[in-house]
Each structure stands twice: as C-alpha cells, then as structure tokens.
Amino acid sequence: MESGNQRVTCIKCKVLPSDIKIRQANFCKSCFQLNFITKFKSNLARSAAPQTEKRPNLLVAFSGGNSSRALLQLCSDFQTPGSGTKLQQKYNEMLILHLDESAIFEDQDAEKSIMEIIEKYPFKCITKKLEDVFSSSRYSKFVSKTTNSKGLFFSHSLEKETNESPKDLLVKLFEGIKSTTSKEYMLECIKHHLLLEAARENGCEVIAVGNSATRIAVKSILMTSEGRGFSLPFDVGAESTLEEDVYIVRPLRSSLSKEIVYYNNLLGLESVTIPTFSTKANANSKIMSLGYLTENFISGLDLEYSATVPTVTSTVGKLKVNANATTNKKCLICLAPIGDNASTWRKNVTIDSLDNTLKELKDDSSKIDENIKDENLVNVENSLCYSCLSLASDTENDTILPGFVQI
C-alpha cells in the first residue's frame, strides 16, 4: 500500500503530497522548509538593534535544546549566505554563547555533546558557567536573605560563608529555595544575567534566543501567574529593549515547537536534552512546577484547538509597555521594572516603607539576630518586583544570593 498517494497535496506547491500539518495547513517537505526559513529571516531582518555607529555584533544563545539547535543553524545560514548572494550582512560578527548548567544538573556527557555541535560552526564560542554568578573575582560582596518580624531584608554575608567555592554556593542557593517553581524562576534570572554579561563583555549589541511561539505562549501564562504581568512585554516581546545597550531578539517567535523539531529532523540536526528541575515530573510528584503545569495546559489545549498558541502569542503581542515601566525603579534580582502596586499587592505580608523601617530598626534592634549588625540590614520590599518578592519569601533565611544582587 502506498499511503503517500492518498495524502492531501501541499497547500503551497499543489503538486507534492503533504508531509506535515502546521495548524490547518498541510505542507510538503520543501515548501515547509521554505516557509519556516522565510519566517525566521523576516523576523531577524526586521528586528531592531541599539543605535551604534557600526553594524552590531550578534550573540546566539545555545543551550543544546531543540529550539536553540534550530536557532544556531538558521543564524549561521543568515550570517553566511551562499556565495551567489551579495546581500549586506545585518550583523558584523556572530558569536555563540553557551551556559554550562552542569553544576546543578551534573551531566558531563551533555556538555560534551553540546561542545561537539558548537565546533561544527566557524564562530567564536563563549562558555559561561552558572556558578560564575558567585565568582569571588567578579563580586567582592554577597548578600543573604533574612526575614524577621520587621519584614524582608537583605544583608551582607559574613566573611566565613563566602569562602566556599562558587559551585557550592550555587548548589546551596538552589537547596535554599523551597519550591520547584521558584528554583526554575531563579535559574531563569541567573541565565538572564549571564546572557547580558556575556554580551557586554564581548561587545555584542544583540542577543538571539530560541523562544518558539509555543514557548512564548507558555511563558506568557506562566509569568502572568507568577505576577510578572507588569514587565511581560520585556520578557516575551519580539525584542526586549529594556537594556539600552543590549537588545534580546526572538526570531523563532512565529514558529511552533512542532515546526522546529520537524525542521531539525529534516536536516538531521541533533539536539541535546538538558534536564530541568521538573524533568520527569508527573501529576503526583513533588517536583512538579507551575512551568510544567502551564506547558501541559497549553499543549493539551493546542491538541484540541490548534489556534491556542497563536491566540495567546498574538494577544500578548498587543500588550504595550506601561508608560512608567522605563522610569520605574528596577528589581534587584531580575532587573525588570517594579510595578507601581507591587508592594501594595503584598501589603498584607509586608510592612512599612524603607525609611520608616530603618528608623524603627534603629529604635528597636533588640529583636534582630545578634549576629548581624543592624546597619547592614536593608529592607528590600520596595526594591523587588512582585514575582521576586514571591521568590524571596520562598527562600530559606541566610541563603546567599548570586553576586549580581547588590544592596
């Protein structure tokens, strides 16, 4: 039986039998590939870059996963077009950034496979390790978190604690965070910082990340439920222009994760599976997170109603950045602008303003832990965004925070 003859013809060429169904459209292999690459190129070509006198440098974030595997190949093709084309390249130079997560997930084989993939490309590769956020050469002081009857405080850590290796501090940080949801949230914050840091150190003005439409839909719902609605346009937008000197672009934002894995499969692009905190979670396990639930929710809905992902992403795409967002104070942990009402929302668990609290502290320091000098304590309730306040309240006291958190 030759089933190929019975399949509907491709919607585009109207000649060949279709091989893949993307929402309601059926494509043959070559028309699918053309459509997929065109969407990517048009997204990348239209994306903005910070104003500089020269062409910007592009940093491609590569985790090894499906989406960033496709991103790496597509960016490489974009940057080095065939010999016949005379198009002016949009980017001056392309670099590959890989964040090594082996300190917490301990998978050396995965790291090896990732480096093997990167070596296939003729671009400079930068590797950063997650524990770099605890590097003592980069940061001279670390803060730890304290809660007492007066509220939530950050204080400079004691000398003896910071003598531990960066890796130990990183592992302790994640041990000190109670829920899987908060662990995943903290990991995202750390990666975000490392991305920006790597871009600045290497003179890159644009970072490309592999967020697919599916991932953006999941992140939109996830971040809204985490209380990041205020800064959502920065977190999932076509390009995040929150930082003046480095923009984050998402050129795969019009492609479903199904399209991405099919493209990888067609081209034989091998990906590496990087575990997350909720890998192999199931309905009964303790490691289940909001992120895991949200992904299940979206992929389940999408099966019944194939417009789910585009509906969420196009709705979220219409969100405008709040006028205050660019002038508001930035969160100490995630760098996103703090919503005007973040502290009011949490009023029932927070206390007075910073000034009043410090005054009260000086008047009544007897209640504070004797080990910590009171002038060292800084109330941070108005210096964190809503979702980072949630993270902090889910973190054990005395947990040492990454070096980018400074008071």
Next chain:
Amino acid sequence: MNINVEFSGGMELLFGGVAKKTIQISPTFGGNPAKISDMIIWLKDNLLTENVDLFIQGDSIRPGILVLINEVDWELEDGPEYELSNNDTITFISTLHGG
C-alpha cells in the same frame, strides 16, 4: 513484523536512553491488523522505563509529542489508527521544554 522506532528531543530518556531500535511485533492484534496505537501500548509494556504519564495521557500519546510515520506527520495519516506495514519507521520527538 519489523518496525523501526526512533526517539529524540528527550523521548529517549523515557526508553532507557535508546535513540533507535528495531522491534518485532505481531502483525495482528486481536484479529485486526496492527495499528500504531497497538504499538504504542506494546512500547509502554515492553520498553518504557519511566512513569507512563510521561508517554501516554488518556488513551493516546501525551500532547506535545510529535509522531512521524516514515517521516510524515501522523496527523496526515490516520493518526493512532494507522495500520503498520513491515519495516515502517516510527519517530517520536518531544517538543516539550526540558524533556
């Protein structure tokens, strides 16, 4: 009959790290020609090393797993009702984040 099964995108973690395998299954199940849904149950009973919820939800495959029949999206064939032929290649690819 012989069926080539392939797992990628994290699916291999559910099957003891195996990325490719040729399996022998009966050409008929309950007197009817073997369908892909029969093979999925066979995989669950014989090869799956992790919790069944990660592979199957309800009476079909978990949403977010792409199934290809000889490199063609199974939605364009008959989905779970597709009748297997000898030497078919069935590919399971996870599109989910972090496996």
